Amino acid sequence: xxxxxxxxxxxxxxxxxxxxxxxxxxxxxxxxxxxxxxxxxxxxxxxxxxxxxxxxxxxxxxxxxxxxxxxxxxxxxxxxxxxxxxxxxxxxxxxxxxxxxxxxxxxxxxxxxxxxxxxxxxxxxxxxxxxxxxxxxxxxxxxxxxxxxxxxxxxxxxxxxxxxxxxxxxxxxxxxxxxxx
Amino acid sequence: xxxxxxxxxxxxxxxxxxxxxxxxxxxxxxxxxxxxxxxxxxxxxxxxxxxxxxxxxxxxxxxxxxxxxxxxxxxxxxxxxxxxxxxxxxxxxxxxxxxxxxxxxxxxxxxxxx
Numbered sequence: 001x002x003x004x005x006x007x008x009x010x011x012x013x014x015x016x017x018x019x020x021x022x023x024x025x026x027x028x029x030x031x032x033x034x035x036x037x038x039x040x041x042x043x044x045x046x047x048x049x050x051x052x053x054x055x056x057x058x059x060x061x062x063x064x065x066x067x068x069x070x071x072x073x074x075x076x077x078x079x080x081x082x083x084x085x086x087x088x089x090x091x092x093x094x095x096x097x098x099x100x101x102x103x104x105x106x107x108x109x110x111x112x113x114x115x116x117x118x119x120x121x122x123x124x125x126x127x128x129x130x131x132x133x134x135x136x137x138x139x140x141x142x143x144x145x146x147x148x149x150x151x152x153x154x155x156x157x158x159x160x161x162x163x164x165x166x167x168x169x170x171x172x173x174x175x176x177x178x179x180x181x
Numbered sequence: 182x183x184x185x186x187x188x189x190x191x192x193x194x195x196x197x198x199x200x201x202x203x204x205x206x207x208x209x210x211x212x213x214x215x216x217x218x219x220x221x222x223x224x225x226x227x228x229x230x231x232x233x234x235x236x237x238x239x240x241x242x243x244x245x246x247x248x249x250x251x252x253x254x255x256x257x258x259x260x261x262x263x264x265x266x267x268x269x270x271x272x273x274x275x276x277x278x279x280x281x282x283x284x285x286x287x288x289x290x291x292x293x294x295x
Contacts, residue, residue: 033271037264103263120252122259129257136249143242156234160225164246167218171257174211178204178261181268 035098038128040179044092048130048176051084052169055141059162062148065155071148078145085138092131100125133172140164184284189276196272204265208258215254223247 058077066074103125111121123132144161147153153161226243229235235243282289 033274034267036267036270037260107259120248120255122256124256124260124263129253129260132253132256136246136253140246143239147236147238150238151236153239154234154236156225156229156232157236157239160222160229160235160239160243163218163222163225164243164250167215167222167250168253170211170214170218171253174207175257175260178207178264181271 034100036100036103037179038095038097040181041095041176044088044095044130045173045176047088047091048134048169048173051081051088052173054081054084055137055165055169056162058141059158059165062144062153062158063155063162065153065158066148067152068149069152071152074148075145078141078148082138082141082145085134085141089131089134089138092128092134095128097126097128128175130172130175133168133175136168137165137172140168184280189280192276192280193273196276197269200265200268200272204261204268208261208265211261212258215250215257219247219250219254222250 058074058081061074061077107122107125114121140161144153144158147157226235226247229243230240278289281287
């Protein structure tokens, strides 16, 4: 009876030992920490925050609507803001998005079924969502400038631009902050 | 050499729970803000077009922007989930690494998340 018990115990110890040896070899061999998301960058967050303040200042000035007769007074401000947004976009795009085959596979599978439904595609493995968000902020400011120059903007249009910009900045900032491990 | 499986499981569980709780909270808050914001914006655009306060010049732009908002909201959510998975994976591997290192007495190469 005692012999049987000790044999079983030895067999269990052996299994654990073999498992651990295997795991150790695997871990040493593969060094299996992963990088799936872009690296956290405090500089990007600081620039996003600073730039957003300037954009909201501009939005505040036009919030009651404008006439194009005094567009000249605002033109420089528009150009400054757009310039800063473009510089920020460059900064975000300069940071690499990690290339991971498993993530790519999952996303391309999701996209092929989305495509069949005529839906929009996921691109997060190619472009950071914060970069896309920023691109849209720039598009809104640019459209606002064009409309202001052409015919002035109504208060409702100004509000609609502001809401878009707020939502896109929220996407960019939330994502970038989230990358902080 | 001993390896306490129960302790290992408990450590993995508690680390995973901490990461998930914190991340889920952030994601939940973000989703609520975005969904409310997109819904309100849709209502604003609709009434603005109807009243003419959103003019011909900007109408198509704003309609397209609603699509862009929704699309990038999804992209951002997916991005947040990917970041959470990375955190979980690296934390769990780190625990296993340390446990094995202690149990075997082998000095494993230092764990470096990439």
